[in-house]
Amino acid sequence: MTTVLNIETIPKELKALPQWVGWRRELDAKGKLTKVPYQAKNPGTKASTTDPKTWASFPKALAVCTKFDGIGFVLTATDPFTGVDLDHCLDPKTGVIEPWALAIVDQLHSYTERSPSSTGLRIFVRGTLPPGRRKKGPIEFYADERYLTITGDHLPGTPRTIEDRHTTLQLVHAAHFPPPSSNGNGTRPPQPITADD
Numbered sequence: 255m256t257t258v259l260n261i262e263t264i265p266k267e268l269k270a271l272p273q274w275v276g277w278r279r280e281l282d283a284k285g286k287l288t289k290v291p292y293q294a295k296n297p298g299t300k301a302s303t304t305d306p307k308t309w310a311s312f313p314k315a316l317a318v319c320t321k322f323d324g325i326g327f328v329l330t331a332t333d334p335f336t337g338v339d340l341d342h343c344l345d346p347k348t349g350v351i352e353p354w355a356l357a358i359v360d361q362l363h364s365y366t367e368r369s370p371s372s373t374g375l376r377i378f379v380r381g382t383l384p385p386g387r388r389k390k391g392p393i394e395f396y397a398d399e400r401y402l403t404i405t406g407d408h409l410p411g412t413p414r415t416i417e418d419r420h421t422t423l424q425l426v427h428a429a430h431f432p433p434p435s436s437n438g439n440g441t442r443p444p445q446p447i448t449a450d451d
Contacts, residue, residue: 257324260406274315275301276322331398338377339394346372364417368407381420
């Protein structure tokens with residue numbers, strides 16, 4: 255089933271870059287449903303998040319979007335964007351957002367949209383990530399070698415533009431992925447966190 259796109263609300267900063275792919279829902283070797291990236295230039299061939307030759311412009315991806323379940327944007331080390339993926343945090347019927355996710359949305363206060371399933375959120379900010387982990391439970395941070403599905407299903411109350419949140423991004427990342435202890439014994443006291451691991 256093709257994801258409905260709200261083209262008008264997709265940030266122009268993303269539309270301007272030739273970093274677009276299509277994606278399809280497929281089962282992996284373990285039987286888990288995944289979103290596999292495909293080339294907009296050649297819809298029958300898989301795309302790579304590390305090979306720019308397999309990406310396309312936004313107009314090209316849009317022109318063939320009905321051949322896929324949706325389209326996505328590839329994050330790279332050369333663009334200024336970081337994507338924050340919050341899974342299983344949104345009730346698609348009521349629109350209620352889990353408190354832990356709402357806290358991150360409010361802190362970053364940048365372009366935010368609903369995921370294709372309408373049960374997750376995607377936040378785009380301008381900023382870079384510190385070294386370290388990128389995924390913990392339903393929270394993921396990515397800045398390169400990764401693509402994120404795009405719907406344009408903008409979350410009301412958040413900016414329609416991608417804001418510069420470098421400092422805040424560093425703080426939010428550190429809150430969920432504390433750096434290793436520097437006291438020499440390699441351990442760290444338990445840290446409070448508002449999301450399930």
